[in-house]
Amino acid sequence: MPKVKCIFYYSAAFFFVPAISWAQDNDFQNSEFDQANNIDRVVTYGRAEQLIGTAESASDGVVGYDDFTTRPLLRVGELVEVIPGMVATQHSGSGKANQYFLRGFNLDHGTDFLSTLEGMPINLPTHGHGQGYLDLNFIIPEIIETVEYRKGPYSSEVGDFSSAGSTTFNVYDSLDENFTEINIGQYGYYRIVSAGSAEISDGNLLFAAEGQLNDGPWVLDDDLKKYNAMLKYSRDHGFMKSELLATAYHSTWNATDQIASRAVTSGLIDERGNLDDDLGGETTRMTLSAKVETENLKTQIYGQYYDFNLFSNFTYFLENPIRGDEFEQVDNRSVWGGNISYSDELTLDDIDVVWTLGGSLRYDNISEVGLHKTESRIRFQTIRDDEVDELALGTYADLKFYLSENLRITTGLRADRYSYSVDAIRAANSGTGNDIVLSPKFAAAYRLSEQAEVYANYGHGFHSNDVRGAAITVDPVSGDPVPNVPIIAKSRGGELGIRFEPTADINFTVSGFWLELDSELVFVGDAGTTEVNDGSIRYGVEMAAFWQANEWLAFDVTAATTDAKFNLDNDNYIPGSVGAVLGAGTTLTLDNGLTASLRLRHFGSAPLIEDNSVRSVSTTLVNFGAAYDISNYTIEFNIFNLLGTNDRDITYIYESQLQGEANAVSDIHYHPVEPFTVRLGFKIKY
Numbered sequence: 001m002p003k004v005k006c007i008f009y010y011s012a013a014f015f016f017v018p019a020i021s022w023a024q025d026n027d028f029q030n031s032e033f034d035q036a037n038n039i040d041r042v043v044t045y046g047r048a049e050q051l052i053g054t055a056e057s058a059s060d061g062v063v064g065y066d067d068f069t070t071r072p073l074l075r076v077g078e079l080v081e082v083i084p085g086m087v088a089t090q091h092s093g094s095g096k097a098n099q100y101f102l103r104g105f106n107l108d109h110g111t112d113f114l115s116t117l118e119g120m121p122i123n124l125p126t127h128g129h130g131q132g133y134l135d136l137n138f139i140i141p142e143i144i145e146t147v148e149y150r151k152g153p154y155s156s157e158v159g160d161f162s163s164a165g166s167t168t169f170n171v172y173d174s175l176d177e178n179f180t181e182i183n184i185g186q187y188g189y190y191r192i193v194s195a196g197s198a199e200i201s202d203g204n205l206l207f208a209a210e211g212q213l214n215d216g217p218w219v220l221d222d223d224l225k226k227y228n229a230m231l232k233y234s235r236d237h238g239f240m241k242s243e244l245l246a247t248a249y250h251s252t253w254n255a256t257d258q259i260a261s262r263a264v265t266s267g268l269i270d271e272r273g274n275l276d277d278d279l280g281g282e283t284t285r286m287t288l289s290a291k292v293e294t295e296n297l298k299t300q301i302y303g304q305y306y307d308f309n310l311f312s313n314f315t316y317f318l319e320n321p322i323r324g325d326e327f328e329q330v331d332n333r334s335v336w337g338g339n340i341s342y343s344d345e346l347t348l349d350d351i352d353v354v355w356t357l358g359g360s361l362r363y364d365n366i367s368e369v370g371l372h373k374t375e376s377r378i379r380f381q382t383i384r385d386d387e388v389d390e391l392a393l394g395t396y397a398d399l400k401f402y403l404s405e406n407l408r409i410t411t412g413l414r415a416d417r418y419s420y421s422v423d424a425i426r427a428a429n430s431g432t433g434n435d436i437v438l439s440p441k442f443a444a445a446y447r448l449s450e451q452a453e454v455y456a457n458y459g460h461g462f463h464s465n466d467v468r469g470a471a472i473t474v475d476p477v478s479g480d481p482v483p484n485v486p487i488i489a490k491s492r493g494g495e496l497g498i499r500f501e502p503t504a505d506i507n508f509t510v511s512g513f514w515l516e517l518d519s520e521l522v523f524v525g526d527a528g529t530t531e532v533n534d535g536s537i538r539y540g541v542e543m544a545a546f547w548q549a550n551e552w553l554a555f556d557v558t559a560a561t562t563d564a565k566f567n568l569d570n571d572n573y574i575p576g577s578v579g580a581v582l583g584a585g586t587t588l589t590l591d592n593g594l595t596a597s598l599r600l601r602h603f604g605s606a607p608l609i610e611d612n613s614v615r616s617v618s619t620t621l622v623n624f625g626a627a628y629d630i631s632n633y634t635i636e637f638n639i640f641n642l643l644g645t646n647d648r649d650i651t652y653i654y655e656s657q658l659q660g661e662a663n664a665v666s667d668i669h670y671h672p673v674e675p676f677t678v679r680l681g682f683k684i685k686y
Contacts, residue, residue: 050501052453056410056443058497058511059084059151059165059542065144065172067556070587070597072625072638074674077136080115083149083167084509084544085560085581087603091650091671093255093280094214094224096310097135099650101603103151103164103515104538104562106576110134112463112491114158114166118245119339120289120302121362123161126388126420128331128369129310131466132161138249138285140230142181143195143208145172151542152493152513153461156396156412156441157341157358163461163491163515171245172197173234174204177685183636185679188215203235217675218256219273223280226251243291254280257312260656261668268658271646271672275658276326278376281310297342304335311377318657318664323375327383330370337362356398364390369468371476383476385425390467393417398441405447412441418487420467431471435487437462451502455511457495462488490518505548512541520574535567536574552591557584566610573607576652580604580618593629598622608653614668616651621673627681636681644676 049062063082073079077088077098088098100107107113111132115122117139127133149167150158158166178196183189195208209229216222227250234243256274263269289302308331315325341358366388373381396414403409419434439460447453469485497511520533540562547555564577585599602620622642628635648670655664 050504051507052447052450052499052501055453055455055499056445057151057154057457057495058455058499058509059495059513061149061509061544063147063149065146068141068144068147070589070595070625070627071585071599072597072623072640072679073141074623074640074677076139076141079136079139079141079144079147079169080167081583081601082147083165084558084583085542086165087578087581087601089649089671092257092312093253094216094222095137095226095251095253095281095283096255097129097133097137100134101576101578101581103513103540103542103560104564104574104577104579105164106574106578106606107164108132110161112161112164114160114162116166116168117247117287118171118243118289119168119291119300120245120287120304121335121337124306124331124333124335125160125364125392125464126366126369126390126466126468128308128329128371132463133331135283135285137226137251137283138228138247138287139169140193140195140208140210140228142179142193143172143175143206143230144169146170151511152457152459152495152515153439153491154441154443154457154459154493154495156356156398156414156439159360159394159396159414159416159439159462160392161463163463163493163517171230171232172206173232173243174199174206177632179683179685181634181636181681181683183679183681185638186677187217188213188221189679190214200233201235203233206230206232206234216256217272217677219270220254220256220277222253222255224251224253240292240294242293243289245287245289245291247285247287249285250283252280252282255312256671257314258650258652258669258671260316260658260665261670262665263658275316276313276324278326278374279311279313281308283308296344297340299338299340301338302336305333306335307332311374314669315654315656317659317661318655320373321657321659323373323380324659326374326377328370328372328374328377328379330368330372330385331366332368333364333366335362335364352402354398354400354402356400357396358398359395360393362392364388366390382425384429384468386429386468387423388467389421391419392464407446408444410441410443414439414441416462416488418464418467420470420487422468422471424468424471426474426476428474429468429472429476431473433467433470433487437488437490451500453499455495455497455499457497459493461491461493463491464488486519489520492516506546508543508545510541510543512539514539533566536564537567538562538564538577552589554587554589555585558582568610571610573610573612575608575610576606578603578606594626595629596624596626598624606651608651608668614653616670617648619647619649619673620645621647632685634681634683634685636679636683638679638681640677640679641673641675645673646675647673649673 087101097109109130110123123132123134151165153163174197180194183191191212193210197206212226214224229248231246284307286305291300310329313326319325339360343356370385371383372379394416398412400410417436421432424430441459444456470487475482493515495513500508515538517536542560544558560581564574566572582602588596600622604618605615608614624642625638651670655666657664
């Protein structure tokens with residue numbers, strides 16, 4: 001630790017102290033250096049955008065490119081950490097979807113948090129690994145212009161998976177500069193990304209491509225091979241704007257899953273070791289989206305192709321002492337859908353009203369979703385092998401009343417219908433069904449002054465359950481009768497908040513919320529059956545602040561605390577529910593070409609079992625990044641886990657059995673954070 005602290009202090013001194021001294025001496029006027037190197041640095045932070053008068057709640061927000069381009073990103077899924085109170089971790093190989101935490105939810109890989117790319121949904125229902133599976137690895141961070149986010153079930157525009165929150169990633173129409181960047185780092189990390197844009201036929205064509213190799217700091221090399229490409233053509237026709245977006249992504253990887261504590265303490269494996277070296281996966285995703293927008297009308301159609309194979313082993317030799325507990329999860333599907341909305345204005349008795357009607361249609365044709373027992377990635381037993389058709393239809397209406405200059409009220413109603421057909425390898429688990437859910441919404445905003453606004457929100461929401469769980473009648477392993485689950489699990493919640501924007505350079509929001517779920521029912525993809533949890537309730541407070549101290553220095557801080565419980569008299573703690581989250585950072589951007597960022601991320605302890613007798617330990621990470629522009633070139637330097645902490649990305653408690661053990665053992669299983677890691681980058685702009 002002393003060595004690491006020395007590196008930290010010297011790094012801070014090397015990058016920040018000379019830069020601040022330079023700034024004070026020169027008052028940030030254009031120097032001869034600036035003129036000689038043609039540097040014109042204009043930084044725009046989305047966090048500084050004034051939202052009083054437009055936001056629907058205190059927890060709404062937008063983050064611009066300059067907010068996250070300066071922060072070091074260990075993995076692309078950490079883009080969601082620009083959302084106050086949200087954490088993205090990893091408990092397996094780097095090609096797998098992240099594990100997400102928000103508002104007292106262990107969101108697993110996406111349930112109760114909705115994400116879209118330019119309006120096209122990313123979450124996958126009835127997925128082979130977990131309901132609402134959210135894999136952001138096909139996104140290229142350098143071409144994301146803004147990240148818009150909402151919290152809670154208060155917006156009529158979003159439906160499934162959005163009870164905790166939702167986000168939209170928006171891609172640039174064109175880039176100010178084309179670029180190619182090469183990154184190298186410890187543990188076999190290599191990445192190249194190139195992007196550019198050009199005017200074609202009165203429109204803008206943007207293209208980006210990425211290739212990445214990464215072994216990671218584990219005893220078993222991740223051997224990640226990732227290939228990614230994105231193409232966007234947009235055109236402003238005057239009376240309307242059209243857009244065509246295409247993406248293509250493929251990756252393969254090995255995985256070091258969470259490990260049993262006793263295997264480390266006994267010396268059987270290193271903390272970065274593994275208990276099954278056959279694990280890993282492969283993902284392919286291709287998407288195509290077309291949008292047309294006018295002043296009033298927004299339309300979109302999209303299609304996706306998706307293929308997924310994942311090999312895991314969490315219990316080692318518990319179920320099968322001879323061949324082991326390794327299993328394969330499979331998902332192959334095509335997705336077709338669209339969105340439409342129409343908005344206009346009218347006046348009722350001198351009250352201005354903005355009304356919106358909208359709808360969405362989504363069809364998932366899942367040709368294979370399965371679970372297989374494997375040994376050395378070779379199947380020897382099939383647990384589930386199903387074909388599923390799932391159709392989701394949503395409609396909504398919004399009325400926004402401007403009752404006075406300072407008061408506006410929004411009322412809305414959303415209706416969603418789900419229908420499905422499951423063709424299971426075991427006929428008893430086949431079936432069809434449908435369900436409908438109505439979700440009323442309400443939002444009020446009152447402007448106290450030009451600098452302050454208060455909000456009140458209430459709404460109903462839901463998440464769909466894996467429809468295999470709705471059709472199931474017998475356990476696929478034992479053959480015993482099992483109960484099925486509803487297609488839809490409802491939620492309802494409310495929020496009170498305030499937003500301060502005393503100047504164009506400072507904003508501050510604080511909100512208190514509650515959220516109830518009728519039941520946290522999920523289909524357990526790891527077991528091929530259903531797990532019925534009780535209803536739950538969450539209370540929490542969130543805060544976010546941003547300060548652009550001057551044109552070269554910015555600070556931001558976010559904090560959240562949540563109390564989450566099952567609706568039970570005893571043993572009512574929700575395993576994995578993180579109570580406290582803190583994020584903070586400072587960014588330095590100088591006219592001499594230097595940019596530096598120092599960021600802290602902390603997420604607190606969480607109960608691991610319902611009686612709260614065992615808890616995880618908190619995790620704190622500090623990352624540092626710096627970049628230096630010289631004319632058309634940029635040199636980048638990033639340090640992850642700057643303090644070299646030996647914390648944990650994820651912690652569970654469950655029974656497992658190591659090879660050679662006579663009986664199952666209830667033990668802590670965890671995945672450590674990545675150690676102190678250095679990465680360098682070189683960018684050419686043209």
